[in-house]
Amino acid sequence: MHTGQSIVCLSALVALCLESAKAAVVTSNPQASVDLKCRHDARDIQPHHFGVWPPPQEITETGCGIRLNGDVTIVTGDTADEPTISLIKTIVTSAGGKATVSTKPTGKGTQILVGTGAENSFAADAAQELTGQAATDLDAEGYVLATGKVDGQLSVVLNGVDTRGAFYAAQTLRQLVDDRSGVPGIQARDWPLMPVRGSIEGFYGIPWSHEARLDQFVLYGQHKMNTYIYTPKDDELLRRRWRELYEGDDLDKLQELVDTANANHVDFTFALSPGNDLCYSSEDDFNATVAKFDQLRDLGVQRFYIALDDIPTDGFHCDSDDDKWPHDQEWHWLADAQACYLNRVQQEWIEKHGLDALETVPTNYAGSQPDPYKDRFGTQLDKKVRIQWTGEGVFSPNVTVESVVRAGETYVTDTLFFWDNFPVNDGDFSRLFLNPLTEPANGPVYDAKASMDEALRELAGRDEDVHEALVAFVDLNQNWPYREPEIFAPALSKDIQEFWAAREKGGGGPLRERLQLLMKLPELLSRMDMKGFATDVEPWSTAAMQWAKACQHLVAMLEALDEGDKTKADEEYGEAKAWVKKTEEKTVETLDREGNPDSYAPNVGDGVFESFLGDATAVYEGTG
Ligand SMILES: *[C@@H]1O[C@H](CO)[C@@H](O)[C@H](O)[C@H]1NC(C)=O
């Protein structure tokens, strides 16, 4: 921005504020040992020991468990939220029960009372009776979940402060009941610490597949993430051809995405990027913008976004803009034009249709230091428009309260929200970044390691071999270069260190075992629950397998040298080099910044395999 060229943009997949949204769990399966006993001494257990991810803010085991494997009445009042009711039905059915829906209590069987206070006074009254407090005063999307007897009837209460809160209560129930025929005696109060939680598909390269997006919306709903921002840089109808409407298959797919997002209580946010050739003052372009938005609004989208990142900053694209906003003040011409256009969309279209406030990312979207563009943009912009920002850098290792407060002042806004470019790889397509989210913008009950462990369990599924393989694979992709201290394949590094230290004494068992496991990676990962993950990482899992084979030959070469068998050593070294050669194949397919096909060799192991090769080669060549 300051040099007058377009900002280098590496924007991509973003974990927005993942505050209440960590998928994660404990190494041992805590659910296996839980039966439906009574607990009379209400006592706190660590929130993440209940197998609910993210862990609720407050959760206590108390009173008796309730079985759901008989007749269960779902008492709804006026609650009509289909995703919530069908989720509860599924929970009851998978616990072995028979669910019936009724607007009022029936006095029969076990009951699940669900809804907000306004929709279902039975649920709010029961929450009050069982816990002393209904959900009324909680922050948006909060809920109370409680079990106990209400009017003598065994009851589970799912009382949301709003509709989404009730849905989240049902998601918590799902995890509490998982693997059991009922729910333990529980009282929980939960609420998100951040209002926007989810991801932004805003990277360069091949966009996510339709199937990947659908899978993600389910996962977001299960883990209380409420936002998906659709803005892949390589959807031409968002950028280069933004004025054209969607049609045919593209439109059908968008409809399915919006429906699936809505069914999982995820706000599908449509983000247009017209800035490469937009004429800010043009009536035609304003009309084209709202015509495009109208098309998405017809599909059920409620939230809209105009992205102004990664656009040329050397001038306008039409004479009318040049006339209207002469280049007389440093960057004011651009900020004024952008604010004028955004304000018009907010005031003449968003407000007319009663939609959520417009969102935007400014052209200069990073840092909290003042500059003329940021100040002017924020000053001119309608105060309702929400501004997204990537922190102190394009990749920000952390976000501090001080920095957010300063950025709010710099951008003259109260609506700043964070665009986290972790773990985006469009700055290095050869890499995967599979390390835990350790940024400090997390709540008190968040535990990066526990969360990571659970995420891997969920992705892997129940097969222990598959889980072990996934853990070993993830270890090979731990280096996130934007954060200190840098970490390099820690478990592999440890085994290699041990190998060198113990080689004389015939050690190195752990390394040999790890290489055996890595050799089987492609096959084991293909059996993961989340099949799409295995498919997406195939170039890297294959390269890891090839490196493992190479390293096995290097180990055999070293043994042959120790035994004085030079012929065998030569042979093994040759085999090793042949496997290393295979890792250099460009199997990662992507697109360059112009959208043309491009490919890279996968980079796996954080450089640790290469070091081992170097050290082994030094021994082979007699210099080690
Ligand atoms: C833009 O749309 C409005 C409302 O539909 C219409 O009145 C106006 O003529 C359009 N302007 C142009 C330049 O097409």
Ligand SMILES: *[C@@H]1O[C@H](CO)[C@@H](O)[C@H](O)[C@H]1NC(C)=O
């Ligand atoms: C945030 O990251 C920066 C850059 O790595 C570092 O200098 C700073 O100490 C970090 N601050 C906190 C609070 O972690």
